[in-house]
Amino acid sequence: MTLPASTTDPLIPDKTTLYCFDCGHESPIEGDWNRRPNGDAVDYDCPVCRTTITSRPSRDRRPAGDARLLQCSSD
Template sequence: MLYCFDCGHESPIEGDWNQRPNGDAVDYDCPVCRTTITSRPRRDRHQPGGEARLLHCSSD
C-alpha cells in the first residue's frame, strides 16, 4: 500500500497511481494531487552484470 503525503490518497502499488518514466526508474505520482510518491526501478532495465538497481522509500 502506498500513501500520498500531501492529500492522504492511498492505493496498492498496482492501483491507480500515475506511472511516469524517469531514466532507469518509474516515478509513481498521486492521481489526486500529482505528488511524486516513490521511484521504482524499471522492470525492463538492468545495470551491467544483470543486477537491478534497488530504490527504497519510507512507504515500502
C-alpha cells in the same frame, strides 16, 4: 463463546500499499497511481494531487549480476 483473535491486525499497513504524504490518498502499488518514465526509473505520482510518491527502478532494468543467477549448468 469467545471468537479467536484475528490473524490480521488492522493497525499494520499492507506493504504493497502506497500512501500520498500530501493528500492522504492510498492505493496498492499496482493501483491508480500515475506512472511516468524517468530515466532508468518509473515515478509514481498521486492521481489526486500529482505529488511524486516514489521512484522505482524500471522493470526491464536488471542488475548486471542478475544474468548469472538465471543461467543453468548443463553438468
